Amino acid sequence: MHNEQSLVEISLKDKIQxxxxxxxxxxxxxxxxxxxxxxxxxxxxxxxxxxxxxxDIGLPVDGDRRLPSRLSLWDLRV
Structure with a gap:
């Protein structure tokens, strides 16, 4: 099956056209x-x-910063 599929190849130029x-x-x-x-x-x-x-949402972290760039009241700890 793989060999049959690899024989049929359409170039990118033809597909765009x-x-x-x-x-x-x-x-x-x-x-x-x-x-x-x-x-x-x-x-x-x-x-x-x-x-x-x-x-939290699974994105890469920019750096090892401990404080956020914008300090807010939610970041303060008692």
Whole structure:
């Protein structure tokens, strides 16, 4: 089965040409820009999180900072 699948190969140029013929150049360009915009928004949404919050949701921690960049009353301990 794997050998049969590897024999059928469509080049990227042919696939893009097929998409342009099927949907049009403007729709393809709009879809690419929309995907890039969503990726940028996703990156921006997590940029302001503290290391503790990033760790809680499974994102990599920026550094070994003990204090957050913005000190808030919730960070104070008694």
């Amino acid at each position: 097929d998409l342009v013929e099927r949907f049009g150049a403007w729709r393809i360009a709009l879809a690419v820009l929309s995907a890039a915009w969503r990726q940028q928004q996703r990156r921006n949404l997590t940029s302001g999180l503290s290391d503790r919050m990033r760790e």
